[in-house]
Amino acid sequence: MKGTPIFFYIFVMWLLIIAGGALIVPIIAHISIQGFGNLDGIIDSVVKAGIAIILVVLWILIMSKIKNWIFHQQIRH
């Protein structure tokens, strides 16, 4: 069927989104930083935002690697 590797790529992207939720909700959301007084909330948000950005970059890198792997023949073409 035309576009079969793209169906597979969409499915992998979907799995990565689910996996992202598995990391963010039970682990990162529960991180609590204390000991900085009034700055606790801000530092907590900055750390979580930083981790989220790192995860997004990691997600893009993984997608890029998978893209090269799945579409190697097509891209070379």
Added chain:
Amino acid sequence: MLDRTIVGILISAVAFVTVYAITPSLIKVLTKRNMVVKDYNKEVATVVARPGGPSILAGILASELTLYAFFPSADILAIIITTSLAFLVGFVDDRKVLGGWFKPLALAASALPIILLGAYTPPHLAFPLFGSVKIPELYLALIVIIIPVMGNTINSIDVLNGVASGFMTIASFALTVCLVIVHHYDIALASLPLGFVSLAFYKYHKVPSKIFPGDSGALTLGAMYGALSIIGHVEIIAAIALLPAVINSFLFLSSVKRIVEHRQIKANPVVHTEDFKLMASTDKSAPVTLVRLILANGPLTEKQVGFVIFRLTLFSAALAIITSFMMEINL
């Protein structure tokens, strides 16, 4: 519930009939004013009216204002204003070619009514299987990012006759189903016009196109979709339904490695065969796009490529619906 069903049928009819009735007149006006562009994928030199954004916006405004008359709420108002602002951004871009960064920044500003009207509360991001995360400050940033991303994602898939409107028809109806599954009935109701407007516009946009949506049409559809996803708290689900377009943007950006307008790309990712089928370019400097990958196995007609994209959209719509059911499960 009966009230909602009747209003749902009414606004769906208003959305569909408005676009269906107005678009032929818009085509005549645009053609008369020489607001036409060449359709490069036709063997015989063909010009097509552009932009179709005004009729798309008319359908959305007519139906959403009807909905607002029955069920006034800040949510519907936020959808109307955000969508209208995105239309203006697109319309300016249709009339005067603007820089690659203008649209994302102007579209980010279009998201402000959602924040100012408080239509986004509670500020949490819901994930399937694992529940939601409360991110009060980050969520505001996310709102400002989602509208330009969704708008430009739909704009980037507007590459062949009928693709953007057909794609939005499938994705929008999938979003409506997902909103019903997660019990956000009011926003599901507000999302109905998007699907019907796209469907009515597809009648004139399908191969051979009589009108192109232009930036004003594509950004209007994308921004409304983004606004619905934020207000309905289905951001992740909405992104899943758009995965073919997300892939297209991702492939494009990862191959050109900068934010740039499609019209600025010199090497075309798609060329024509002698019988005017579409064929993947062998030019290594051409960007990798979804259409180029679809054509990697051999030439296809424009209509065939469109149907492959629709099949991919149906697949991602099915994944979005599965994800909505997964929202109900909490591990």
